[in-house]
Amino acid sequence: MDVKSTKNYLYWLFCQFELITCSYLMEPWEKVLFYTFNLTLVLTLFYTTYIFVSVQLSSALHFLWPFPGPQHGNPSSVVK
Amino acid sequence: VNHIVHNGGLYKRPFNEAFEETPMLVAVLTYVGYGVLTLFGYLRDFMRQWKIEKCQNATEREEQKDFVPLYQDFENFYNRNLYMRIRDSWNRPICSVPGARVDMMERVSHDYNWTFTYTGRVIKDIINMGSYNYLGFAQNAGVCQEAAAKVLSQYGAGVCSTRQEMGNLDKHEELEKLVARFLGVESAMAYGMGFATNSMNIPALVGKGCLILSDELNHASLVLGARLSGATIRIFKHNNMQSLEKLLKDAIVHGQPRTRRPWKKILILVEGIYSMEGSIVRLPEVIALKKKYKTYLYLDEAHSIGALGPSGRGVVDYFGLNPEDVDVMMGTFTKSFGAAGGYIGGKKELIDYLRTYSHSAVYATSMSPPVMEQIITSIKCIMGEDGTTVGRARVQQLAENTRYFRRRLKEMGFIIYGNEDSPVVPLMLYMPAKIGAFGREMLKRNIGVVVVGFPATPIIESRARFCLSAAHTKEMLDTALKEVNEVGDLLQLKYSRHRLVPLLDRPFDETTYEETED
Numbered sequence: 001m002d003v004k005s006t007k008n009y010l011y012w013l014f015c016q017f018e019l020i021t022c023s024y025l026m027e028p029w030e031k032v033l034f035y036t037f038n039l040t041l042v043l044t045l046f047y048t049t050y051i052f053v054s055v056q057l058s059s060a061l062h063f064l065w066p067f068p069g070p071q072h073g074n075p076s077s078v079v080k
Numbered sequence: 081v082n083h084i085v086h087n088g089g090l091y092k093r094p095f096n097e098a099f100e101e102t103p104m105l106v107a108v109l110t111y112v113g114y115g116v117l118t119l120f121g122y123l124r125d126f127m128r129q130w131k132i133e134k135c136q137n138a139t140e141r142e143e144q145k146d147f148v149p150l151y152q153d154f155e156n157f158y159n160r161n162l163y164m165r166i167r168d169s170w171n172r173p174i175c176s177v178p179g180a181r182v183d184m185m186e187r188v189s190h191d192y193n194w195t196f197t198y199t200g201r202v203i204k205d206i207i208n209m210g211s212y213n214y215l216g217f218a219q220n221a222g223v224c225q226e227a228a229a230k231v232l233s234q235y236g237a238g239v240c241s242t243r244q245e246m247g248n249l250d251k252h253e254e255l256e257k258l259v260a261r262f263l264g265v266e267s268a269m270a271y272g273m274g275f276a277t278n279s280m281n282i283p284a285l286v287g288k289g290c291l292i293l294s295d296e297l298n299h300a301s302l303v304l305g306a307r308l309s310g311a312t313i314r315i316f317k318h319n320n321m322q323s324l325e326k327l328l329k330d331a332i333v334h335g336q337p338r339t340r341r342p343w344k345k346i347l348i349l350v351e352g353i354y355s356m357e358g359s360i361v362r363l364p365e366v367i368a369l370k371k372k373y374k375t376y377l378y379l380d381e382a383h384s385i386g387a388l389g390p391s392g393r394g395v396v397d398y399f400g401l402n403p404e405d406v407d408v409m410m411g412t413f414t415k416s417f418g419a420a421g422g423y424i425g426g427k428k429e430l431i432d433y434l435r436t437y438s439h440s441a442v443y444a445t446s447m448s449p450p451v452m453e454q455i456i457t458s459i460k461c462i463m464g465e466d467g468t469t470v471g472r473a474r475v476q477q478l479a480e481n482t483r484y485f486r487r488r489l490k491e492m493g494f495i496i497y498g499n500e501d502s503p504v505v506p507l508m509l510y511m512p513a514k515i516g517a518f519g520r521e522m523l524k525r526n527i528g529v530v531v532v533g534f535p536a537t538p539i540i541e542s543r544a545r546f547c548l549s550a551a552h553t554k555e556m557l558d559t560a561l562k563e564v565n566e567v568g569d570l571l572q573l574k575y576s577r578h579r580l581v582p583l584l585d586r587p588f589d590e591t592t593y594e595e596t597e598d
Binding site for chain 2: 022026027030
């Protein structure tokens with residue numbers, strides 16, 4: 001059962017994360033606080049990556065190949 | 081690769097000692113773990129101060145809040161925020177003789193280790209890898225126990241006096257003559273407590289105007305004795321003979337700090353086996369240095385007496401040296417002899433002086449007779465004077481167990497510190513959560529280990545310490561190794577990259593003094 005071994009492996013990885021960041025030792029409310037903080041940090045990181053990297057990437061492409069195909073609506077026009 | 085030291089013929093056998101370097105990633109992650117716990121510690125302290133959470137640790141009373149704060153230093157912070165979380169790995173109550181297998185009382189905590197309650201169940205037959213039972217004399221049946229019981233019915237348990245007053249029994253004389261014969265010295269004296277032997281006798285030997293050169297990782301009893309004496313203390317790097325020689329040269333050349341007078345006495349304090357590192361002192365080199373610079377040597381064989389050497393006579397026997405070269409041989413009866421107490425051996429004038437001037441002789445109660453009989457019987461067993469070869473067999477069994485256990489652990493990929501022949505095996509854990517996890521997981525699998533963290537070790541180098549015993553059979557060791565392997569895979573403890581730090585064996589000069597590794 002590949003699903004079971006993948007699940008076991010993911011659970012083992014989660015245990016390693018718990019051990020390294022010492023959330024294994026925390027009380028449940030501390031764990032909730034810690035995971036919320038971490039998740040918020042990671043989501044903010046992804047959001048920032050999505051906004052800024054896509055802008056940089058499309059402006060870089062326009063710089064390198066100034067005559068692309070059909071014009072797309074530029075999402076950066078929102079950000080001024 | 082074996083790092084074999086052949087130092088101009090001083091060593092008759094290879095000296096294999098290794099301390100693998102901490103992997104950089106592991107060190108960084110350990111700091112991350114400690115950082116997270118420190119932040120949460122500050123949060124909890126804030127909540128306790130603003131009464132959001134109930135304060136269960138010791139604090140000052142309301143009237144004393146404006147006084148000098150008592151609990152604000154790092155040690156107390158560490159105690160209430162980090163140590164409390166993993167406290168269930170220590171002070172575990174055992175309820176049987178601490179032999180190769182031990183029974184333990186089960187306890188649970190409902191408020192995260194602030195208080196414990198006993199469930200009433202006794203966990204039976206836990207493999208004991210934590211007791212200092214090197215030759216397996218911690219028994220409640222057998223020759224030693226019968227002799228001790230006979231003496232108990234003859235002399236009773238208490239002595240009710242100090243050695244100098246009415247507490248000098250004929251058993252004390254018998255014990256001291258036997259210990260002197262066992263060690264190969266002229267005379268010996270026995271005390272009731274090993275810690276007190278060190279801390280009360282070093283002040284009697286040195287005083288102001290003397291110099292003490294003590295190893296970096298010496299035990300608290302040696303450090304306390306050195307500080308109580310009032311002598312100047314200088315520290316040399318652990319087992320590093322170049323560092324020691326530099327300090328000796330400086331001491332002889334420059335003398336005392338302000339007046340430049342020569343030092344009255346220079347005493348080198350070393351231990352036979354260092355119990356946190358598992359390393360053995362480089363005794364041939366220390367003795368060569370001692371003779372060259374005309375200093376005195378104090379050797380603390382707390383862990384090595386009985387455990388090293390072909391006939392169990394300690395680190396002097398292990399290296400094949402002359403016991404008369406060591407000026408003061410100190411040791412304890414706690415570890416290999418299954419009793420309690422300490423001894424000091426040396427020349428007759430020295431011991432006679434200590435009988436009069438040692439604090440321990442004047443003020444401490446003498447050793448209890450059944451304890452002394454246990455020591456006498458076990459020493460006779462080790463020497464072979466009781467007519468059997470049990471003692472010799474035990475010493476050999478311990479050496480075999482040591483080599484086997486260390487080899488297997490290294491093959492599995494753990495980082496093990498120390499010398500190949502030392503029965504103390506520290507296994508590095510590094511991360512704080514793994515300290516608690518290792519202790520708990522091993523107990524679930526019925527093996528009792530001792531885990532050590534700050535402040536007994538440097539803060540990132542926490543470890544689990546296995547103490548091997550002649551009472552462990554090969555099956556027990558195999559079971560233990562299997563479980564350690566399992567737990568090592570579960571907790572990802574196999575950090576070793578088989579890259580050993582080469583021992584500093586090249587000629588020493590000023591520019592290489594500060595380096596300990598390339």
